[in-house]
Amino acid sequence: MMLGAVGVNATPAELVSQTYLPGRRGSLQLELIAAARRHQRIPYVLAPGTSDLFAELDAGHPVLVLQDLGVGPLHVWHYAVVIGYEAQPQQVVLRSGVTERLVMPFADFAPTWRKSGEWAAVILAADVLPATATADKYVESIVPVEALGHIDVARIAYATALSRWPDNLLALFGLANTEHQLGQLAAAENTYERLLRLAPDNPVVLNNLAEVTLARGCPSRAGGYAERAVALVPSGSELEAAVADTRSKAVAARNAGRDAVGCDR
Helix, strand or coil, X not given: CHHHHCCXXXXXXXXXXXXXXXXXXXXXXXXXXXXXXXXXXXXXXXXXXXXXXXXXXXXXCCEEEEEXXXXXXXXXXXXXXXXXXXCCCCEEEEEECCEEEEEXXXXXXXXXXXXXXXXXXXXXXXXCCCCCCCHHHHHHHHHHHHHCCCHHHHHHHHHHHHHHCCCCHHHHHHHHHHHHHCCCHHHHHHHXXXXXXXXXXXXXXXXXXXXXXXXXXXXXXXXHHHHHHHHHCCCCCHHHHHHHHHHHHHXXXXXXXXXXXXXXX
């Protein structure tokens, strides 16, 4: 249901191998989150409570919730999708199992949801932000998607994050890194330069900017960034060798006169 709402054509049968744990006779939240990432969507777990739940619904985002429909010590865990709510009388509208529209008084829904710790999540396309997202938590939710190799999806998501938080260092670094991986060197250089203005003494940023600038055919400018990185990198760190290698390549290319036209900006 959640994937279909964001344009992914996936059947329950196709998702069984990705989400179903026979020993548990069901699925854990981690499996559902991982499956969403494999389908190139960004899952975001909400903070507990009705505030975030209703805010996402107001934004038009269906919300996946975990309920316990059991009685007393008997647990009957059940996922449902909240698709709406009504204030008077207070009730929620769910897609639950094979029931397309289940209207449940909130007084009945709340205890079943509370027993899961009020777990809830939205699953969205990379160009749509959760209404309740916080900067670092949202950016952290993109990283596993990038790690799965969905580089362009991650790039879009980082750019989307920056539309709300333009100076977020993690989002800028993620955007620059994905642009670099995709061969978008001019864009990566611009993003690293934005990042450098916010973190001028970061040797990782300087080294990466040097690598991108070198790849663009500007070894003299790359060498300047690399020299700054060498001066700042902690002695004995894992980065030290990488920075030294970048500087060596820049120096060799500069000495060979390989600066392209326009590199003296």
